[in-house]
Amino acid sequence: MKYYAHFGAKEFIKDYFRNYHWNMSDVIFNLGRNPQIRYHNTHDEADWTVTLLDTGAETQTGDRPAA
Numbered sequence: 250m251k252y253y254a255h256f257g258a259k260e261f262i263k264d265y266f267r268n269y270h271w272n273m274s275d276v277i278f279n280l281g282r283n284p285q286i287r288y289h290n291t292h293d294e295a296d297w298t299v300t301l302l303d304t305g306a307e308t309q310t311g312d313r314p315a316a
Contacts (some may be wrong), residue, residue: 250297259297266299 253259270276275289 254297269299 270288273290277287277289279285279287
């Protein structure tokens with residue numbers, strides 16, 4: 250993804266991004282009355298746009314809307 254972003258392609262449609270921070274970060278959970286989640290990693294992908302869109306299993310590629 251960073252390779253494509255280097256050349257200006259920064260809009261991606263991919264299901265895996267739904268949990269991107271969970272997959273790419275070290276995380277601490279504080280549980281209890283005041284739950285908190287802290288991420289310990291920073292990423293340089295801040296200007297990326299990611300669209301998650303469920304169009305259904307039977308939808309053909311040409312019928313899917315552009316992001």
